[in-house]
Amino acid sequence: MPSSFDHAATTYDHDFTHTDLGRWLRGRVWERLTRLFPSGSFVLELGCGTGEDAVWLAQQGVRVLATDASPVMLEQTQAKAHAAGVEVETALLDLNALPAEFAYQFDGVYSNFGPLNCTRDWAGLARFLHPRLTPQARLGFGVMSPFCLWETLWHGVHLDFKTATRRWKRHTTATLPDGATFPVYYPSPRQLASALAPYFQQTAILGLGVFLPPSDSFGVIEKRPRLARRLMAFEQRWAARWPFRTWADHYWMELTWQPNIST
Ligand SMILES: C[S@@+](CC[C@H](N)C(=O)[O-])C[C@H]1O[C@@H](n2cnc3c(N)ncnc32)[C@H](O)[C@@H]1O
Known part of the structure; x- marks a missing residue:
């Protein structure tokens, strides 16, 4: 079935993945993925997009089943894996229609x-x-x-209070470039950790994009490389620390599997 992200699949890498800031932020995630998943492990990716992380993990010797609700995103993932000379398995998986049959055992x-x-x-x-x-x-x-420091300050200073506070009600309707709309939810780290408990327990959290703008405003600092470098240094130093770690465009949460739970 087509997905509202099918259209975005063809421009996503240009608009985000291959930008300097997109690469830098992804590098921060790769540092974490390296620690989580050793070579030889078998992991599931949810919402893999164009497969940038799956291909990189496959290059590190990790076996990945990359899933997404968009068939076109999965095609992009396969093409990227093929071009990189690695194998990435792919499957359609919609987070809003999880199947009863899904016979795999993953390490992460x-x-x-x-x-x-x-x-x-x-x-x-x-x-x-x-x-x-x-x-x-x-x-x-x-x-x-649900709270992005940069977005609130930037749009607040420009008197665009609607955008400055758009995440605060924890639920918005996003519009893709082709006009397709879909609901977006912004759980706080506490809300997400409590929904995932008791099956999983949070072990770490850090911010991704506390001092760097969200992707729709990347241009603001990409034209100013010295400022960008300074902000990246700041981000490297402070984004894992309280209170900044939850004031980011994204937060990165790590959890562990918990035993003795009947499902
Ligand atoms: C912003 S992109 C992130 C892609 C990729 N993870 C990355 O790091 O670049 C969001 C992805 O989530 C996928 N997605 C959206 N809704 C989904 C759903 N209900 N189930 C599974 N994937 C979904 C989209 O198709 C898209 O590939």
Whole structure:
């Protein structure tokens, strides 16, 4: 079935993945993925997009089943894996229609840059994942935050209070370039961790894009490389610290599998 992200699939890498800031932020996630998933492990990706993380993990010796609700995103992932000379398995998986049959056993699961914001049934996702993960499984999720310091300040200063506060009600309707709309939810780290409990326990959290603008405003600092470098240094130093770690465009949450839970 076509997805509202099919159209975005062809421009996503140009608009985000291949920008300097997009690359830098993804590098921060790759540092975390390296620690979570050793070579030889088998991991599930939710909302893989064009497969940038899946291909990189495959190059590190990790076996990945990359899933997405958009068939065109999965085609992009396969093409990217083919061009890189690595194997990435792909499957359609809609977070809002999780299948009863999904016979895999993974060593971990991750989702980067917002797919978990496209559902609000995080408890249902936890119930789906728990029996499909090994007891040592680690999880890493990059989730759009309900409070983004940069977005609030930038749009507030420009007197665009609607955009400055758009995430605060925790639910918006996003519009893609082709005009397709879809609901977006912004769980706080506390809300997400509590929905995923008791199946999983939070072990770490850090901000992704506290001092750097969200992707729709990347241009503001991409024209100013010295400023960009300074902000990246700031981000490197402070984005994992309280209170900044939850004031970001995205937060990165890590969790571990919890035993003794009947599903
Ligand atoms: C912002 S992109 C992130 C892509 C990729 N993870 C990355 O790091 O570049 C969001 C992705 O979530 C996918 N998505 C949206 N709704 C979804 C759903 N209900 N189930 C699964 N994937 C979904 C989209 O098709 C898109 O590929």
